[in-house]
Amino acid sequence: MPSGGASTPTLAVRNVEVVYGSAIHVLRGVSLEVQPGGIVALLGANGAGKTTLLRTVSGLLRFHRGSITKGSVEFQGDGIDSLDAAAIVRRGMAQVMEGRRIFAELSVDENLRAGAYSRRDRAGVKASSEQVLELFPVLAQRRRSTAGYLSGGEQQMLAMGRAMMAAPKLLVLDEPSLGLAPLIVQQIRDLIVEINRTGTDVLLVEQNATMALSIAHHGYVLENGLIAKDGPGPALLADSDIQEFYLGVGESGSRSFRDLKTYRRRKRWSA
Amino acid sequence: MTKFLSLLGDGLALGAVYALVALGFVVIYRATRVINFAQGGLVVFGAFLVYQGEHTWGLGFWVSVVFAMACCAAIGAAFEALVLRRMIGQPIFAIILITIGLFLLVEPVTTTVWHNPPGGIATPWKLHTVKLGDVRLLQVNIATVVLGAVVLGAFFLLFRYTRVGLAMRATAVDQEAALAQGISVRQIFALSWAIAGAVAVVGGMMLAGGAGPAPGLSVSLSLIALRAFPAIILGGLDSPGGAVIGGLVIGVAQVMTGGYVPAEVPALGAQFADVVPYVIMFLVLLVRPYGLFGTAEVERV
Numbered sequence: 001m002p003s004g005g006a007s008t009p010t011l012a013v014r015n016v017e018v019v020y021g022s023a024i025h026v027l028r029g030v031s032l033e034v035q036p037g038g039i040v041a042l043l044g045a046n047g048a049g050k051t052t053l054l055r056t057v058s059g060l061l062r063f064h065r066g067s068i069t070k071g072s073v074e075f076q077g078d079g080i081d082s083l084d085a086a087a088i089v090r091r092g093m094a095q096v097m098e099g100r101r102i103f104a105e106l107s108v109d110e111n112l113r114a115g116a117y118s119r120r121d122r123a124g125v126k127a128s129s130e131q132v133l134e135l136f137p138v139l140a141q142r143r144r145s146t147a148g149y150l151s152g153g154e155q156q157m158l159a160m161g162r163a164m165m166a167a168p169k170l171l172v173l174d175e176p177s178l179g180l181a182p183l184i185v186q187q188i189r190d191l192i193v194e195i196n197r198t199g200t201d202v203l204l205v206e207q208n209a210t211m212a213l214s215i216a217h218h219g220y221v222l223e224n225g226l227i228a229k230d231g232p233g234p235a236l237l238a239d240s241d242i243q244e245f246y247l248g249v250g251e252s253g254s255r256s257f258r259d260l261k262t263y264r265r266r267k268r269w270s271a
Numbered sequence: 272m273t274k275f276l277s278l279l280g281d282g283l284a285l286g287a288v289y290a291l292v293a294l295g296f297v298v299i300y301r302a303t304r305v306i307n308f309a310q311g312g313l314v315v316f317g318a319f320l321v322y323q324g325e326h327t328w329g330l331g332f333w334v335s336v337v338f339a340m341a342c343c344a345a346i347g348a349a350f351e352a353l354v355l356r357r358m359i360g361q362p363i364f365a366i367i368l369i370t371i372g373l374f375l376l377v378e379p380v381t382t383t384v385w386h387n388p389p390g391g392i393a394t395p396w397k398l399h400t401v402k403l404g405d406v407r408l409l410q411v412n413i414a415t416v417v418l419g420a421v422v423l424g425a426f427f428l429l430f431r432y433t434r435v436g437l438a439m440r441a442t443a444v445d446q447e448a449a450l451a452q453g454i455s456v457r458q459i460f461a462l463s464w465a466i467a468g469a470v471a472v473v474g475g476m477m478l479a480g481g482a483g484p485a486p487g488l489s490v491s492l493s494l495i496a497l498r499a500f501p502a503i504i505l506g507g508l509d510s511p512g513g514a515v516i517g518g519l520v521i522g523v524a525q526v527m528t529g530g531y532v533p534a535e536v537p538a539l540g541a542q543f544a545d546v547v548p549y550v551i552m553f554l555v556l557l558v559r560p561y562g563l564f565g566t567a568e569v570e571r572v
Contacts, residue, residue: 063447089453101448103441114441117434118453166453 008077008199009033010170011057011093016071018049018056020064026052028225029071033218034170039192039202041216041233043209043246050205051098054174057203059085078167089118094168094204098205100159104148108139111147111158114166124167130195135194144203153184160191170201177208185211192226209246213237223245273405280521280529281507284412284477286522287419291474292499293506293514294426295467301443301509302463305355305365309370310471312377317343317472319381319390320480322488332395336476340469347468348461355464356495378490391487394480406419415477422473423515430511439463443509471496498525501552516564521548 005249011034018027026049034040044050055061057073061082073081077229080088094115116125129220129261142150147158156176172199173192177185189211194204195225196215213219221242229236236242245248279355292314299307317339324335349375358366396410430436442449442459450456478495479488506513529544555562 058448060447063450084455085450085455086455089451095451097448097451103444103448103449104446106437106440110440112439112456113434114437114449114452117438117441162452190544231305 006148007135009035009074010038010076011060011203012074013053013057014072014121015076016053016073017058017069017124018052018061018066019054021067022067022068025204026225027056028223030222030227031071032103032220032227032230034201034203035217036201037196037199038217039052039196039204039215039233041209041212041219041236042203042205042222043207043219043236043242045207046223051174051223053093053222054172054205056081058093059083059088060174060251061094078234081100086118089166089168092167092169093172094170094174095172096156096163096174098178100152100155102147102155103149103159104146106147107144108147108150108158109143112139112160112165115162118166125165127166128167132164135164135246153180153187154189156180156184156188157191160188160195164200168221170203172203172205173193174205174206175207177206191214209242210237213242274530276406277527280406280408280412280500282523282526283407283519283521284415285526286502286519287415288477288495288518289499289502290419290515290518291422291470291477292496293502293518294422294511295470295474296499297465297506297511297514298463298470300503301511302439303351303355303460303483305366305370306508307352307370307379307464307552308367309373310467311493312345313347313468313471314372314478315377315381315490315493316346316473316475317468318392318492319385319489321479322385322388325392326388326390332360334395336472339476340472343468343472345463345468347464347466351464352457355382357561360363372563374493376535377493381490388488392476392479392480394476396480398481409421409481411481413442418473418477419515420492422470423511426511426556434460435462437440447568457458463519474499492503498548501548504552504562505555507562510562511566513562513564517562522550 013030013032016027016030017025019025030053032040032042032053042050042053052066053066055066056068060079061067061076068081068107072079073091075088075091080091101222101239103114106114112129116128119125138157139161140247142154159174160173176192185208192202192204192217202214202262204216213233213236219230219233219236220227221229229239229241231239287299294312295310296307299305304478317459319468320339320342321335324330325332326339330338330439355366358369394411394414396414399410401410401413430440438449438454439459441452441454442456474496476491477493479485499518502517503514505520506515506517525544525547528547532539532543533541545569
């Protein structure tokens, strides 16, 4: 198996098709790459298949009775589509799920320890713990508190800190800005940049396209289980279709509903 | 007063047994959200395995207990892996019925294998009494309370300070999130069943050894074990600490009723003590449906 080379992407999804319960086709041939050192944004409306794509990557698909019917997922050059979630975490991919999903009844400290479950090296875990508490000073102040009583923003930081406790090579984030105040969203954004700067690649799923594209090196737009568009972050941010449908800025103010429909139709045919 | 104190001793011993059985229920419920009605069966089976080791193979008491614990742990884990794992995603009702089925299997199997064993389990503490002032306490009851405390302490240490214990608690809160941390939820399920099996043996051994109003070694131990059910309802299905307190309360209430009611309130009948646990369960369900110590969900408002 190929491994390590400078050109090997950290994560490569190739032509993946996913069904739930052998009937519902959610992904219909999706390809996506995260290059070493990169932040990749994945945009798309509700139901486009973003979360499913993340589950496919992180091994949680089986938990939802979904399966990959075609294509492959490679992590640092090795096929991982047959591995379970635990094995994938051990290989160096950590996920922050949508809705944060912290362990509400455990303390902040215990949540962080749970994040390091896959690691056996005590010294390394201690180093990660110090790193995480430095990155998220809020958590350091509230280590003994019950996690469920943290504010939404603090919970999001706890979820990210917990994932970082696994010392991942790739951090996968599902809608970290969901339901948070603009100021907190900015803070989360800066933290993602900081995490990336210190050597963790990031795959970021967002509905907040402005936030995601402003930091992404590369972006993908998922629509009805297909990649409708992809390109460098700044280019997508400037793209008129993206501006209209994900950023809510029309070229000439607002357009009529009919135009929107033609766009959709065109989009589907072209893809 | 001396009557009260010696009844209290009996009650605490019976309560300790309930607590041990209830802990088994709670461990499985916390991890898998399944109420394992077969727990009482494991109690009986465990007691008979101790008998087997002691009488048939002459292994000695403690070796037999460890052997029985290992067997019941293996039975629990195997049942989870071979039967319940296929049921993941099925209605919880169906899973609970399977555990009832397993429970019903235990009686015929034990009677077939062991018939009616002539003797009981020979415990190191026998049925001697110890005098504390005027109060006479059975050795077996003291041993039961002490063993119960030891097992409970071990539970506390396991959940609070170990990596596996943390993983079990995390799994109890959110299975998918636990998976995403690299915790193998399957292993946690199997481990929970194994622990429940091992704890059941301790409870069964104490009952068969004469703790509380025990019938000795017989399949009807499972009926006594089933009375741990009011204990977990009282304590809260997902609280190990609640299981213990619930067990003790039910045990003491039952023994006290048995000690006083026939003389003081004859109208209630001599067997009223057997009903008391269920009366308490009923009252608790009316007032606090999640039990005294069960989690009312942690939520920010």
